[in-house]
Amino acid sequence: MTPTQRRWVFLAGVAGLVAFYLWGLLGLPGFGNYPGPYGFVINRVAVAQTNATGVVSAVNFDYRGFDTVGEEFILFAAAAGVATVLRRLRGERERPAVDEAADRNVPPTSGAVRMVALLFTGPLVVVGWWLASHAQANPSGGFQGGVILATTFILIYLSGEFLVFKRFSPVDLTDAVEAVGAAGFAAVGVSAVAMGLPYLQDFLPLGTVPGAVSSSGTIALISFFVGLEVAAAFTLIVGELLEQTLLIRQGDG
């Protein structure tokens, strides 16, 4: 198919899509007129039932906890997939990157970049853990916190060398942390089953103050495990992608 033909097929498809979409829009209640009732009900009962003030986290880690297990394992499978697809293939070898053009003058990483990156690593770890451990209180949670924790390792790469990045996040360690995060989430659910409760039912004490760090039982625990899993998965993915550009070369020699 030539590009022109493809564009015509696309336009025909889009014309149909637009027609059905506009038709569908006419049946929607309109922006701002959310008809409910599910969202309203959950907003009304969530704080009393889970002792979490962050209802989005309560939905993610409690009401829809089973979906979130699946979501976490999607990320787990994707990280495993990236590691598998980007493994060292036959006919490739690992070699530290050296500049092949001897006459090129590559400036070293500037002191300003190094300093700013290093300055941010400490605060980012704090912010990441704070987010991962406060899912029950405010708009945060393991997913957001985990991504920010992974950013710390990218800053280490920016401020130093790839080898420093690898020393701070060795593959064995990130693999292990990722496995602990994923298995921890599943184990929280299985523990509930062992106590004769439904899978992922909250079985920990809910605490007394809604939104406190100690409140909401398994929501805080699951968020912590998700934080581990997400941080490790993203560090692993970024490490694999960097390795492709910096270490892996064609040829055996």
Add this chain to the structure above:
Amino acid sequence: MQFFPFIVVGWILGIGLYGIVTSRHLIHQIVCLIVVQSSTYVLLLGVGYVTGAVAPYFYDVPVRTPAVDPVVQALALTDVVVEAAVTALLLSFAIQAHKRFGTLDPQELASLKG
């Protein structure tokens, strides 16, 4: 203006699809897929919006305060995670395709077997 956010959804979806169809570079195509997926965030958040309501967090507001639907927000979070996973996997496929065929043009890739 009642349907404006949903028109925006349609526009983001359409422009992303157009990019995928006309793209001549796999990385560009992956970015277009991200654009397509972004339309779902706007759709989800638009569906759950309640005029004049606060975010569904009752840390410093009373529980009876009208708030937007938290379920679609949780779904948007799932959406973001899945998008990140899909993007990472597609990018690694693009790297291997480039290694093997020496090109990232979908037109040329289609004419290659293997």
